[in-house]
Amino acid sequence: MILPYDWKEKLKPGNLRQTINENSMVMSIVAVVVVVLAIAWCVHVADPGQGNVGNRDAYYINYKTGAISVKSADTRVPLAGQPDLVQVIYFSCNSCHTKKAAYYMEYSPQALKALQQMKAQPAGRPMAPMAAQLQYGDQLVSRPTNPPHWVPEASPQGGKIMATRGCPNGKVFEICLPS
Numbered sequence: 001m002i003l004p005y006d007w008k009e010k011l012k013p014g015n016l017r018q019t020i021n022e023n024s025m026v027m028s029i030v031a032v033v034v035v036v037l038a039i040a041w042c043v044h045v046a047d048p049g050q051g052n053v054g055n056r057d058a059y060y061i062n063y064k065t066g067a068i069s070v071k072s073a074d075t076r077v078p079l080a081g082q083p084d085l086v087q088v089i090y091f092s093c094n095s096c097h098t099k100k101a102a103y104y105m106e107y108s109p110q111a112l113k114a115l116q117q118m119k120a121q122p123a124g125r126p127m128a129p130m131a132a133q134l135q136y137g138d139q140l141v142s143r144p145t146n147p148p149h150w151v152p153e154a155s156p157q158g159g160k161i162m163a164t165r166g167c168p169n170g171k172v173f174e175i176c177l178p179s
Helices: 013-022 024-046 109-119 156-162
Strands: 057-062 068-072 085-092 100-107 139-142 174-176
Touching: 013 024, 100 109, 100 156, 139 156
Parallel strands: none
Antiparallel strands: 057 068, 057 085, 085 100, 085 174, 100 139
């Protein structure tokens, strides 16, 4: 494509301002495209797919047998027929080469009932009224013990359980997820 002017000459530092002034419509379009791309990039950086819990896996453990399994992170425990299966949160101080159980998690019976009701709703129905049934603290946590001693995650005891201790030498621990 041959342009009606010498574009190399138009983009020289002295002529750049004049070129922008002469092509304000094109510059406006370019500016809008740059802003849209910047917003898209910021959204991607803020949530690179991790907000969609259904696409991730999590560790689960039968606290009586010690058997560890990997299931979808949207698996709500305790499961019918598997009351000893709970989600286990692991942390590590060395990039998950060795991991330690930080705490167990499961839902209260009231939360499981509300989640089942939400799941049974027809597609397209707003979930906000149903989600309001889930109370802050309906998720329960316990130290990794057999049997677990469950407390609401929103309680002071729950906060202490979830406050994992730091690593030696001031290193920051990381939560380990299945790969």
